[in-house]
Amino acid sequence: MRALVAEDHTLLREGLIRLLEFNDIAVTAAVADEPSLRRALTADDFDVAILDIRLPPTGTDEGLRAAIDARSARPGLPVLMLSQYVEPLYARELLASADGAVGYLLKDRVSRVADFIDAVRRVVAGGTVMDPDVVHRLMSRRHTGLDELTPRERETLELMASGRSNAAIAQQMVITEKAVGKHTNNIFTKLDLSVSDDDNRRVLAVLAYLQG
Numbered sequence: 640m641r642a643l644v645a646e647d648h649t650l651l652r653e654g655l656i657r658l659l660e661f662n663d664i665a666v667t668a669a670v671a672d673e674p675s676l677r678r679a680l681t682a683d684d685f686d687v688a689i690l691d692i693r694l695p696p697t698g699t700d701e702g703l704r705a706a707i708d709a710r711s712a713r714p715g716l717p718v719l720m721l722s723q724y725v726e727p728l729y730a731r732e733l734l735a736s737a738d739g740a741v742g743y744l745l746k747d748r749v750s751r752v753a754d755f756i757d758a759v760r761r762v763v764a765g766g767t768v769m770d771p772d773v774v775h776r777l778m779s780r781r782h783t784g785l786d787e788l789t790p791r792e793r794e795t796l797e798l799m800a801s802g803r804s805n806a807a808i809a810q811q812m813v814i815t816e817k818a819v820g821k822h823t824n825n826i827f828t829k830l831d832l833s834v835s836d837d838d839n840r841r842v843l844a845v846l847a848y849l850q851g
């Protein structure tokens with residue numbers, strides 16, 4: 640697997656490079672600003688782009704905009720965005736495409752190496768990965784339908800929105816997959832969402848609904 644990295648803070652950029660390469664993910668380019676990132680995104684020598692949302696020259700949303708433009712040119716291009724803060728607006732921007740292969744993690748999550756590398760691999764495989772703190776913030780922004788969920792259904796929804804499979808949810812909650820399926824069906828009924836066998840579309844649909 641090969642990765643493109645964009646991060647303007649030198650120590651974090653070097654840390655990401657070492658962390659990825661230690662886990663057998665080759666870093667083909669590591670850039671620190673928007674112009675360099677846009678040039679690097681035109682290459683075809685990487686399998687996933689791991690990008691800071693905020694990059695020079697303005698430090699606002701250059702990384703995000705470059706990623707959205709790149710995915711418009713190459714639908715389904717795997718992109719994992721990193722942010723210092725919980726910013727639901729950026730999550731909504733990423734989820735505007737139904738192509739999958741996107742992720743949004745807080746930078747603190749990188750220190751949890753196993754979770755970070757798992758997120759990279761899931762994005763490359765076409766999945767959608769959302770930081771649990773971002774999911775929680777999205778959920779808190781809308782109450783219609785959510786108030787009807789039981790505590791276990793809420794927990795299931797948070798794990799599902801984080802990109803977990805039914806098997807992973809069952810393991811996390813220490814219940815059977817059949818029980819997860821029941822919770823999932825109840826969630827879709829209460830949130831007025833049609834059931835889909837496509838896990839990625841299911842996550843996108845749930846998050847889109849929660850964002851209003």
